[in-house]
Amino acid sequence: MKQREIGPDIIRTLAIVCVVCGHFFTVNTPYNQVLFEGGGMLLQGCLKAFFCNLGVPLFLMLTGYFNCQKEFSAKYYKNIKRVLLPYVVISILTWIVLSANHSIKELVGGILGYKIIGYAWYVEMFIGLYLCVPFLNIVVEKVFNSGNKKLIYGLFVILIFMTSLPPLVNRGEFRIVPNYWQMCFPVLLYFTGAYIRNFQPVIKHKIWAVLAIGLVYLQYPLLNYLKISLIEEGNLPNVFGPYYALPGYIAMTLLFVSLYKVDIKTEIIRKAVTDVSLVSYEMFLFSYLYDRLIYPWAMERFYTNQNSFIVWFVPITLTVLLTSYIMALIYRKISGLLESKNNN
DSSP, X not given: OOOOOSHHHHHHHHHHHHHHHHHHHHTSSOGGGSOOOSHHHHHHHHHXXXXXXXXXXXXXXXXXXXXXXXXXOHHHHHTTHHXXXXXXXXXXXXXXXXXXXXXXXHHHHHXXXXXXXXXXXXXXXXXXXXXXXXXXXXXXXXXXXXXXXXXXXXXXXXXXXXHTSHHHHOBTTBOSSOOTTGGGHHHHHHHHHHHHHXXXXXXXXXXXXXXXXXXXXXXXXXXHHHHHHHTOSSOOOOTTOSTTSHHHHHHHHHHHHHHTTOOOOOHHHHHHHHXXXXXXXXXXXXXXXXXXXXXXXXXXXXXXXXXXXXXXXHHHHHHHHHHHHHHHHHHHHHHHHHHHHXXX
């Protein structure tokens, strides 16, 4: 029997870890509201630069990698239940635990409005991408199988021009490149994953890829720390732009290509990575509930300032990951039993 590819599982496991860890900085602590000074803030800036820029893009590249051969069919669209059902069930569980008044109106409105789970914007975005996949794959088939390199590269040049070039070169109201389509960045990531699946690129000198990734993600916190420490207060602008700007896109693509063919020989580690990968979507949905339970408790007892609170980064994020993983396993087990019962 053909052994399961472990490289994509490594990427998916890394993605869910990045998402959970990234929420430490962007959602659950006042990182963005405090002065960037002190060793603890430098460390947090470097961690934030990595974790907050990679989670969702890696998930979207994997979507293109695994779904680039899906065709328009009733069977394909019926399988959207794998996205919707966990979202609805975990939203209900989150509502039961966190809601103050438990009104049905609040529940229905929260599910349909993607409000109960605070991170459900991703579900809303992914539903749209899922619906478009068979049509995007028509482009994949026609362009990638054409043998015309100019056509293939032309597709990426246009997509990059539309999505990841504007946030790099535009500043405020000064627009060198039209930016109306830049939020179609998920489509660029989908085609990138599809390209990798079709052409199987390999990075021969991975040390250069590591250096490039480090340059993109670490230049901003390091430069700001030096400026504030040596010159004066006030942050510099990020010259490389946000995570979906061209340098970030290049860095996340280099990371994906560096990892998707990696193998793990140790069976216990291989199994652990695969197990997390298989329930990563449910972990993502459950992580909001545990963020809302764990962070207020920890902040009330241990938070004095952001600089020193970094010592709680590993305990808190590890607890969220473990509890989300356990609940995801329980959900999968129960849903699997119910599905088997219905099939019988």
